[in-house]
Amino acid sequence: MDSLPSARRPRRVLVWSVLGVGLLVVAVGVTLALRNANGDGPSKKKKRDTASAAPVELARVGRDDISTYLETTTTLEPTNTAILVARRQGQITSLPAEEGQWVKQGQTLAQLDNTEARIALAKAQLTLDAAQHDLDRGKKLTERSMLSTKDLDDLELKKRSAGQEVEQAKYDLTQTRIVAPFSGRVVDRMVNLGETVTPGKECFRVCDFEPLRARVYFPERDLARVKVGQEAMIAVDTQPGKQFTAHVALVNPSVDTQNGTFKVTLEVKDPSGTLRPGSFCRVKLRTGTFADALVISRRAVISEDGDNFVFVARGDSVNRIKVALGAASGDTVQILQGISPGESVVTVGQGGLKQGSKIKPVTF
Secondary structure, three states, X not given: OOHHHHHHXXXXXXXHXXXXXXXXXXHHHHHHHHHHHHOOOHHHHHHHHXXXXXXEEEEEOXXXXXXXXXXXXXXXXXXXXXXXXXXXXXXXXXXXXXXXXXXXXXXXXEEEOOHHHHHHHHHHHHHHHHXXXXXXXXXXXXXXXXXXXXXXXXXXXXXXXXXHHHHHHHHHHHOOEEEOOOOEEXXXXXXXXXXXXXXXXXXXXXXXXXXXXXXXXXXXXXXXXXXXXXXXXXXXXXXXXXXXXXXXXXXXXXXXXXXXXEEEEEEEOOOOOOOOOOOXXXXXXXXXXXXXXXXXXXXXXXXXXXXXXXXXXXXXXXXXXXXXXXXXXXXXXXXXXXXXXXXXXXXXXXXXXXXXXXXXXOOO
16 A cells, blocks of 8 residues: 555656656747847847948048148239329319220320410410520620620529429429329229319229239248249139139238238239129138148048047958148148058048947948
8 A cells, every 4th residue: 555655756756847848948939939039139149240330431542742722811902003183173174084994004084174274384485485585685695795694694593483384384284184193994983074173082093903912811830831922823702613823922021910920912813804803712822732642531530639540441340540641732631651552541430430340331
């Protein structure tokens, strides 16, 4: 009777063991299924590796000529400008010049009534002729001892005085004309035909457009980089996409103590005559040129604490390389040290990169 319960115990243990193994298998299967459902399996690891590769744009390091410039803005000015005023009172009887017209030096722009001036000149000339006649007669009388030396001197003085009156009358007659002091263009006409002007009345403004000038100012640290004769380029909004050649005509050697700048005067050649004084313009003054320089896009350079770095592609990852910069022009910068021609550098997407980061080249 006692042996029957002992035989049942192993059987019960075996049954419970089988049930336990079955439950374990079920639990493992459920866990794997949940992991696969949540993406924690091998495919998720692969996705993570793929997602960790940062999309970047690459550019190849090459060689090219690069120039350095000083850039600023200003307005164009005429070489000479003058406001012409009336020198005497009179009515305007002729206006041969009009706004926009090119005139030569000495050309008449306006004629005032000169009747009074011509009469005064004629009278002065008569007085001079009479004084000359008296002087000639006095000399003959002196030779005959019929006229004293003092009287002859008085006649000489009278003749000289009459000559001065003639010169004054001639000058007064010239003041009835308003003439161009230099060759240029009439910019403003402020009088009308038939108008009576008074001394000091502004009548015309004349400007010399050839060449135009641009006065620009640069910091004192750039004084040694600017020399007379250097080339510059001028661009104006009225001529989009077109540039005009200029050159440095004057460099002021003194520095403004108030703002620490020095003045440079440029002369602008414009054979087409399309530029106008007063036009706003952008100036690029060339200060140097480097031939066959190692260059990259400025976007590839990252500056930190005074140092410059680029990320160089090495297969599917990047190296963070310190570089020395040289000349810069627009979006291009010269590399003096750190990388070699033919290497590829990251130009877009380097914000989150670090040494050894995985990359995926793309085009933005």
